[in-house]
Amino acid sequence: MNTIKPSSPYIRPIPSMVLNALHCTQSKPNPSFSPKYPSILATNIIKSYFDKGVIKEARKLFDEMPDRDVVTWTAMITGYTSCNYESFAWNIFYEMLKEGVKPNAFTVSSVLKCCKGMKCYSCGALVHGLSVKHGLVGSIYVDNSLMDVYGYTHRGDGYGGLRAFQQMLSEGAEQSAFSFSIAVKACALTGASSHGGQLHATSVKYGLNSSLPVMNSIIDMYCWFQCLSEASQCFNEMPQKDIISWNTLISGYKRSNSTMCLSLFTSMESQGFTPNCFTFTSVVAACADLSILTCGQQIHANILRKGLDRNMAIGNSLIDMYAKCGSISDSRKIFELLSFKDLVSWTSMMIAYGVHGYGVESVKLFDEMVKSGIRPDRVVFMTVLSACSHAGLVNEGLMYFDSMKTEYNIIPDQDIYGCVVDLLGRAGKVEAAYELIQNMPVNPNDSVWGALLGSCKAHKLPNLGKLAAQFMLEAKPDMARTYLLLSNLYASEGEWKDFAKMRKLMKGLGGRKEPGCSWIELKNDVYSFAVGDKVGPQTERVYEVLSMMILHMEVAGYVPDIDYSLHEFEDGIS
DNA sequence: ATAGGGTTAG
Structure with a gap:
C-alpha cells in the first residue's frame, strides 16, 4: 500500500524521552543510553514513518542521523520500496555501497524486492552478483527473493508461469490459494481466454473459489479478457466481497466502459464500502477518459475529504484528468502539491504540457526530473521527444535520443523511432527522417510510417508520401485515413485509376470508421x-x-x- | 529491520 496520509492526525506523538534520546548524541550526552541505542530507536521511527506513508519525515530523520549502520540503510530501502518509491530505494542502496557499508541478507532481499518493483532485471542480476560476492546466497530469504525476481509471472511471462503451475499439478503438489491466484494472474497475462475458464473450473474443484484473493484474481482475469459479463457474474455470485473485489471490477470497467465504471463506484459507496486510493485512481481515470470536468472535480472533493490528496497514485491520475479536461493550471497545482513525485508524476505533467502546446515547458520539466535523480524510461523519452518535436527543438531532441541510448542503455523501439521521425519530419528534414527509417535496426511499423507520411503531407512531398502510405497500409490495413490521404495524393497527380482503387478500398472500411465528435x-x-x-x-x-x-x-x-x-x-x- | 497471492497512475 502506498497511501500517503496527511502527517499530523495519523502519527502517534513521539514520547519526549525518545526525542531526547535522538538528540542526546550531539548536544547533551545522557548516560542512560549507550551510543548505539538512539540509532536503533531512530531506525524504528524511520520504519514507522514509512508505515504511515510520511516519507519526507523518514528521509529527514535519516539524513540527520550521525551514525547509520546497515540496519538503518536497510530500513530506508525497505521503506521506500514498500511505498512504491523504488528508484529512491535503489539510490539509497547505491549510496550505501559507496559509503562502504556491507550489505547483509536483509539488505539484499529488500533490494531484490525493489528490483522486482522497478521491473529492472539487469538490476536484479547485478544484486545477484553482489550477493554471491558477499556470500549471501544460500540464505532462504535471499534465494526466495532471487526466484521472485527471476520468476515467470512477475516478469510478465504468463506461459512460463502456467507451465510451472502445470508441473505442480502433474506432480501432485499441494495446491493452495497462493499458487492458484498466481496461476490465474499468469493466465491473464497470456491472454488465452480458453485456459481462463478451465482454471476457474479447477479452482471450484479444489474448493478454492471461496478464497477472496483467488476470486479477485479470476475477476481481474476475466476483465483483461474483456469478458465483462463473466467478471460481473463472478462478482455478483461472491457471498462476500472485499474492497479489492470492488476495485478489481471498477478498474476492469474503466478499461472498457468508463460510464459503467462510474456507476459501479456509486453502488459501491451506497453498499457501505469506503473507496481507497486504488478505487480513486480508476475513477479519476474514468473521468479523464470521458472528459467530464465537473464530475472529476466532485471526486477530487471526495478525495480531499478523505485526506487522500497527497497520495501519489491519485495525484498522478488527477494531473492526467485535469489535463484531459482542459484545465492545465489545475494539473500544475496538483503536481506542485505532491511532496513526492515519481516517474509517472513527471511524465503525466509533461504530457499535460505537451498536449496543450507547451513543448518548451515539457522539455524543461524533463531536465528538472533527471536532475532530481529520477531515471527516465522509454515512455518519458517518448514524451520528451514529442515535446521537442512540437516545440521545434530538433537538436535538443536528437540529443535526448542519443543520451537515451548511450547514457541510459534504452534500446529504441518502433515507437521511439516514430517520435524521432516525427521530430525530423515536422522540422522539414524529411529526407533525413527517411534515411533514419532505412537505417533503423528494427522493422518500421505503422507509427514510423505514419510520422513520415504526416511530414510528407505537411511539406508537400507526394512521391515519398505515396511510398510511406503504401508501407503504412501494409503495416495497418484498416486505417481509413491512410486510404484517404493516399487517394488525395493520387488525385493531385492525376492518377485517377489508383485514386479509384483507393476509394473503393476505403468504402470497404466504411462501417468500421468511428465518426468523430x-x-x-x-x-x-x-x-x-x-x-x-x-x-x-x-x-x-x-x-x-x-x-x-x-x-x-x-x-x-x-x-x-x-x-x-x-x-x-x-x-x-x- | 528480512521473503511468499488478488486491486492503482504516464
Whole structure:
C-alpha cells in the first residue's frame, strides 16, 4: 500500500524521552543510553514513518542521523520500496555501497524486492552478483527473493508461469490459494481466454473459489479478457466481497466502459464500502477518459475529504484528468502539491504540457526530473521527444535520443523511432527522417510510417508520401485515413485509376470508421455532437455563430485543411 | 529491520 496520509492526525506523538534520546548524541550526552541505542530507536521511527506513508519525515530523520549502520540503510530501502518509491530505494542502496557499508541478507532481499518493483532485471542480476560476492546466497530469504525476481509471472511471462503451475499439478503438489491466484494472474497475462475458464473450473474443484484473493484474481482475469459479463457474474455470485473485489471490477470497467465504471463506484459507496486510493485512481481515470470536468472535480472533493490528496497514485491520475479536461493550471497545482513525485508524476505533467502546446515547458520539466535523480524510461523519452518535436527543438531532441541510448542503455523501439521521425519530419528534414527509417535496426511499423507520411503531407512531398502510405497500409490495413490521404495524393497527380482503387478500398472500411465528435459539459450533462448534427431549437443560432467564427479565422489567415474532411462529404454526413 | 497471492497512475 502506498497511501500517503496527511502527517499530523495519523502519527502517534513521539514520547519526549525518545526525542531526547535522538538528540542526546550531539548536544547533551545522557548516560542512560549507550551510543548505539538512539540509532536503533531512530531506525524504528524511520520504519514507522514509512508505515504511515510520511516519507519526507523518514528521509529527514535519516539524513540527520550521525551514525547509520546497515540496519538503518536497510530500513530506508525497505521503506521506500514498500511505498512504491523504488528508484529512491535503489539510490539509497547505491549510496550505501559507496559509503562502504556491507550489505547483509536483509539488505539484499529488500533490494531484490525493489528490483522486482522497478521491473529492472539487469538490476536484479547485478544484486545477484553482489550477493554471491558477499556470500549471501544460500540464505532462504535471499534465494526466495532471487526466484521472485527471476520468476515467470512477475516478469510478465504468463506461459512460463502456467507451465510451472502445470508441473505442480502433474506432480501432485499441494495446491493452495497462493499458487492458484498466481496461476490465474499468469493466465491473464497470456491472454488465452480458453485456459481462463478451465482454471476457474479447477479452482471450484479444489474448493478454492471461496478464497477472496483467488476470486479477485479470476475477476481481474476475466476483465483483461474483456469478458465483462463473466467478471460481473463472478462478482455478483461472491457471498462476500472485499474492497479489492470492488476495485478489481471498477478498474476492469474503466478499461472498457468508463460510464459503467462510474456507476459501479456509486453502488459501491451506497453498499457501505469506503473507496481507497486504488478505487480513486480508476475513477479519476474514468473521468479523464470521458472528459467530464465537473464530475472529476466532485471526486477530487471526495478525495480531499478523505485526506487522500497527497497520495501519489491519485495525484498522478488527477494531473492526467485535469489535463484531459482542459484545465492545465489545475494539473500544475496538483503536481506542485505532491511532496513526492515519481516517474509517472513527471511524465503525466509533461504530457499535460505537451498536449496543450507547451513543448518548451515539457522539455524543461524533463531536465528538472533527471536532475532530481529520477531515471527516465522509454515512455518519458517518448514524451520528451514529442515535446521537442512540437516545440521545434530538433537538436535538443536528437540529443535526448542519443543520451537515451548511450547514457541510459534504452534500446529504441518502433515507437521511439516514430517520435524521432516525427521530430525530423515536422522540422522539414524529411529526407533525413527517411534515411533514419532505412537505417533503423528494427522493422518500421505503422507509427514510423505514419510520422513520415504526416511530414510528407505537411511539406508537400507526394512521391515519398505515396511510398510511406503504401508501407503504412501494409503495416495497418484498416486505417481509413491512410486510404484517404493516399487517394488525395493520387488525385493531385492525376492518377485517377489508383485514386479509384483507393476509394473503393476505403468504402470497404466504411462501417468500421468511428465518426468523430465533440462534446460540451453544461449543467451536469454532457452534450455530444458530430458534423452536421441538429442540436435542437437553437441549431440555426449555433451555425450562425459557427460561420462567424470561421470568418474570423479566415481573416486571421487560417486555411482549412480539407484532406481529411473529404470522406465525410462523401458519406453525406456533412 | 528480512521473503511468499488478488486491486492503482504516464
